[in-house]
Amino acid sequence: MSAIPLPEFCNSDTLIETLDEHEVLHGSDDTVRFHVPDDCFITCGSLAYLATWGRRTLRNGGEIQFSGAEDPCSYLSRMNLFEHLNVPYEEDFQRRDETGRFTPIRLIEGASDVEPTTNEILELVLHQFENAREFVPALEWVVYETIDNIRLHADTSVPGAVCAQYFPSKHRMNVAICDVGQGITSSLESQLEPWEGTGDAIKKALERGVTRDKEVGQGNGLPGALEIAKANEGTFRVWTNDVVYDIEDGEEKGFQKRPSVDGTGVVVRFDTTNPVHPSDTFLGQPGWTYIKDEAQRLNLEGRIKVAEDCISTGAREPAKRLRRKVQSLLPDMNRPLVLDFEDVGSASSSFLDELLGRLVDTLGQETFDQKVRLVNIPDEMVDMANVVIGQRVENDQDL
Known part of the structure; x- marks a missing residue:
C-alpha cells in the first residue's frame, strides 16, 4: 500500500475521510503507512482517534509506519502517538x-x-x-x-x-x-x-x-x-x-x-x-474537586518539592506555573503550604521574583508569612529572594 498523506489540516473530519478514502477506516491486518506533510496541523480530536484506531490495527495484526516532515513528526512523538502505536522514532529534541x-x-x-x-x-x-x-x-x-x-x-x-x-x-x-x-x-x-x-x-x-x-x-x-x-x-x-x-x-x-x-x-x-x-x-x-483533594494531600504530606515540580529554576515560566498552582491551592489549605527547596542547587532572580516576589505582592507580606513556609532554601537564595521581593513591593508602591 502506498503512503497515505495526512491532510494539512488534520482534524477528526478530514482524518476519518482520508482513512475511508484509502479503505482502512475499519481496520487493517496489513502495514498502513502515513506521510506527514510539512505544514500539517494535527488537532486533539484527530490525535485521540488515530491512537485508538491504530491500537485496533495493531490488535488485528497490522503495522503502522510514519514518514515525512520533521516538525510535525516530532510533535506526534512528543504527544506519545508513536509510543502507543509501536512506531520507531529517534527523538532529537528535549521533552x-x-x-x-x-x-x-x-x-x-x-x-x-x-x-x-x-x-x-x-x-x-x-x-x-x-x-x-x-x-x-x-x-x-x-x-x-x-x-x-x-x-x-x-x-x-x-x-x-x-x-x-x-x-x-x-x-x-x-x-x-x-x-x-x-x-x-x-x-x-x-x-x-x-x-x-x-x-x-x-x-x-x-x-x-x-x-x-x-x-x-x-x-x-x-x-x-x-x-x-x-x-x-x-x-x-x-x-x-x-x-x-x-x-x-x-x-x-x-x-x-x-x-x-x-x-x-x-x-x-x-x-x-x-x-x-x-x-x-x-x-x-x-x-469534592481536584483542588480540594490536592490541598488535602498537601495538608497530610506537608510540602511541594520545587525541584520535582519545576523542570528548571533558571527561568520565569516554570516559576509561573508553580505560583499559579500555589495560589489555587492556598484557600483550601488548613495549614501553611511548604515550598521545599531541597535539591535546588541554584535559582535565577527571575525565577525567585516570579514565584516568591509575585506571591508576596499578591498575598501581602503578612498573609504570605502565615500561609507559606520555605524550607531547605540556601542562605544565598534567601538573600536574592529578599532583594527581588523588596524591589517588587517597592515598585508597586511607587505606582
Whole structure:
C-alpha cells in the first residue's frame, strides 16, 4: 500500500475521510503507512482517534509506519502517538515538562486509568491558568464523566484515547476523548424504537437521565458536558456511526453526515476567559474537586518539592506555573503550604521574583508569612529572594 498523506489540516473530519478514502477506516491486518506533510496541523480530536484506531490495527495484526516532515513528526512523538502505536522514532529534541501546554495521549483501558488521566489534565490547568479555581470544577466534571463513559459503555476490545492542549494566545483549551467500541446507537439499543437512527441515538444520549442501564450510570455525562459547553460559549462535538453533532461558540449547529466509524468521539473546546461553575447548571454544587483533594494531600504530606515540580529554576515560566498552582491551592489549605527547596542547587532572580516576589505582592507580606513556609532554601537564595521581593513591593508602591 502506498503512503497515505495526512491532510494539512488534520482534524477528526478530514482524518476519518482520508482513512475511508484509502479503505482502512475499519481496520487493517496489513502495514498502513502515513506521510506527514510539512505544514500539517494535527488537532486533539484527530490525535485521540488515530491512537485508538491504530491500537485496533495493531490488535488485528497490522503495522503502522510514519514518514515525512520533521516538525510535525516530532510533535506526534512528543504527544506519545508513536509510543502507543509501536512506531520507531529517534527523538532529537528535549521533552518539555508535561505540565506545560498539553497532556499527551493517554490510553483508557479500565477504571484505574480514569482518575489519573483526568488529574493530569487538571494539573495542566493549575499550572497554566491564573483563574484555575474558577475553571477546574466544570472541566473536571466534563473530563471525568466523558472518559468514564469509555469504561462503562463503549464495550471496546482496545483502549480508548484522551489528549488535551492549551492555546494561551487564543484562550482555548481543547480536550478529546475517543474509542472504537460499540458506539452510542448500540449502547442505547434498549432505549430506541426500531426505526430510530444514529441522530436519534445522539439526541437520546444528550437527554438527562437516559442510559442503557441505571446500574452503571445515571445518564448525566454527555448532557452535563453539553450544558457546560453551552454556558461557556465553547465548542462541543460528539460523533458516532455516520453522524456528527456540533455546538460552536455555544450555538447549536446540528447534525452532519460523514463516513461511518466504529465507536464514539467527544471533543470539547473551552473558552478559558469564561469559567462556568457546575452549580450554575443542573449538576449543582460539586461535593469534592481536584483542588480540594490536592490541598488535602498537601495538608497530610506537608510540602511541594520545587525541584520535582519545576523542570528548571533558571527561568520565569516554570516559576509561573508553580505560583499559579500555589495560589489555587492556598484557600483550601488548613495549614501553611511548604515550598521545599531541597535539591535546588541554584535559582535565577527571575525565577525567585516570579514565584516568591509575585506571591508576596499578591498575598501581602503578612498573609504570605502565615500561609507559606520555605524550607531547605540556601542562605544565598534567601538573600536574592529578599532583594527581588523588596524591589517588587517597592515598585508597586511607587505606582
